[in-house]
Amino acid sequence: MKIEISINGQRLEADVEPRLLLVHFIRDLAGLTGTHIGCETSICGACTALMNGEAVKTCSILAVQADGAEITTIEGLAKDGRLHPLQEGFWECHGLQCGYCTPGMIMSACGLLQENPSPTEEQIRHGLEGNLCRCTGYQHIIDAVKYAANKMGAQAAKAD
């Protein structure tokens, strides 16, 4: 099937098998390998990206279902060489160790902060329940998301 997907603002047209997973489209066809695969069963969340602004697990969506969609992956988050506040927060707060879950974790947090710009700790913990991390015990991840929420809140206040 012929489909066209926009990833991080770049349109990519391809003739794909109907069974091709979106994550393989992103990794193998678009060559963006920051979106990782940890389970292929939508449990671990390592493959999370934004599809039309919403956080989705790209291992359980077919590429054909994303025909015409706008996808943002981890590689599309930094702008003009400046890290996104979430990326900065993960760095500042030691929110990662091996880094494998990190892109998915950041993209999920991105979706979370869009819905709820100033979440409580409890809301962050529940908001990230679709993403597994085996290294950090989550505490520094929670701190990183809080850091980003504060920074984005301050930026938004300034813009107002």
Added chain:
Amino acid sequence: MSFLAKYIGQKVKRTEDPRLVQGIGHYVDDIEIAGALSVAILRSPYAHAKINSISIDAAKNAPGVVAVYTGKDVEGKVGYVPCAAALPELKVPKYPVLASGKVIFVGQPIAAVVATDKYKARDAADLIEVDYEPLDVITDAEKAALPDSPLIHEEFGTNVAFVHNAGSGDVEAAFKQADRVVTQRLNHQRLAPIAMEPRGVLAQYFPGEQQLNLWSSTQIPHLLRTQLALMLGIPENRLRVITPEVGGGFGSKLNVYAEEALAGWISMRLNKPVKWIESRRENFQATIHGRAQVGEVSVAVKNDGTLLGLKYDVTADLGAYHQLLTPAIPTLTGLMLSGCYKIPAIQMTCKGVFTNKMATDAYRGAGRPEATYLVERVMDLIAGELNMDPVELRRKNFPRPDEFPFATATGLFYDSGDYERALSKALEIVDYKKLREEQKAARAQGRLMGVGVSTYVEICAMGPSIALPAGGWESATVRVEPTGKVTVLTGISPHGQGEETSFAQIVGDMLGVSIDDVLVIHGDTSIVQYGIGTFGSRGIAVGGAALAFATEKVVAKARTLAAHLLGTSEASLTFENGRFVGAPDDRSVTIQEVALAAYIPHNIPPDFEPGLVATHFFEPKNFTFPNGTHVCVVEVDKETGDVKILRYVAVDDCGKQINPLIVQGQVHGGIAQGLAQALFEEVVYDENGQLLTGELMDYAVPKAHQLPRYELDHTETPTPVNPLGAKGVGEAGTIGSTPAVANAVIDALSPFGVKHVDLPLRPEKLWRLMKA
């Protein structure tokens, strides 16, 4: 050895992170080689079956398929999966990379399909027809040790792979003198390590150069190179193992796996690059598991709480084959049976037994969590029997700080420690007295609140070479380049531990250079001198020590040249902030200037060897023994059995901390894994050897909302074993936390007369106990 404190001891942000938070680092599956073929493995659906025949015709003719290999193809061509552990009279079965004749665990590789893409490879694997004849399955290790059990390896006539005795002292006399003997049967459930990145291999053979490049998600690139060279029959210096980013290991990648050898062999046979990436289901079935001991512990004790002796009679479930260190893991349990207490007589009898399951091996803690859990659990049982506060019982049996180095009945010398200090600090943070009062009040209201304490010690910084199958030294090279930039080559292989940062901190302080000028290179056997790798909390304590010695050699050499350049004696110079000062005429030179002069040697002393580089292989004289106290406070829901963690306090002593931010991260993650063992995780096989927990849907890796906020503090008793004074911290959290949580939950249930419950303490189990 002298260090600045500009970086060491500071919470330096990791230099690894910018690439990782942007998703532009490279794990094995992110590396693309044009024309690479995909490998899919067909695995056994049976735990024990004879293979009558395998038909590969349909698979061979499927679209995109390049080749299909079975056991026949690799027999005599690819060596057996190695076991490096040595024990007297150990039975070591031959472990082929593809099964031939029979299969003995679910997930055992049977055939490898090579195709032009991964979808086609998996499709074709489904077309392979295998005629199996199911055999009797044995999954219970204690039953497998009985004489009438079905045999997994007929050639041995038994499923018992070894019997290991450890300990010393007159145990029988201790038990005769005892006022009381406390005995408990304990099960340490089987766990799955679950690194978030599954295993993966990419192999590329260059027939002209006769060189095999092999990228693998491993913790031990050099050991893997040696073993694969032997398995594949190629010269070790023509095999280059490259370890790119590794997405976690926890011991599961401290191994040599069939798929690594297969990928290398297929690439050589086809003269094509090939890639195999493990699925999560394969990761559950065919990557090593951990723990899996069942046994009985008995402790002889006086009425005043003095410990006299300990016996542990245990059966270790080895699984179907030995992986690299399988038989060695329970021996580590034996070494740590003294815990952080004076126990004059200790005796362990361990039977290692084959079962129709995946092999067990090193999972974070590797044998030590088992020891700590049983010692700390039984300490609470003794306290209950003697009607003593569990904290007082522990205190009473601690060695005092002036008794270090402390000799245990298991043959170890604990290097340093102050167990009382960490305990007092932890109790102060939780306000233990008040907590016990709160608990009384809660109980009066019918609420099930529990407090659990674990005082632990672990054996780390593996270790003296004599104690490790492949040696326990580590290597480092420090090279000051002509422009003054510093390159470090380390034999350890970090996969999340952040040594690119902490090693730069060590070198930065020792050479007085910015950490931005230090590049730490690891995980490429063609670039880095031989090393042992990352496991056993050894990165800083052994690898970092090697680095400190290598850096010291560089400074010494630089000093010789600096003295020459300044026309003075070496003894008159001091090295401060990257500059040699103290020349009579107040002239000075920087390390960068010395480096340039060393590479452009127009003005050097006679016989001075050009260049500024040094290598050191550090052999530690002892292990280190990190320790600490963990306190967990829980409330169990009477209606649902759900455990809520109210507080979690950990005071750890890992000696000197190079980067406290990284130390915190290690402790957090360790606690999460140990807590998960206490409350959630268990690998379950049914009686047919089917793996029931074969996906993340069924195996309960904890999520963010299931874990508490950890309150950390530390004490610092530097180790004399290495010049950094660092003991290692990678496994401390895992070791300290499981008993703290278990003790807390069991304490909460004590109004129901509950004295012990086997892990994991899931709501249903607790609910049933309360309803019984």
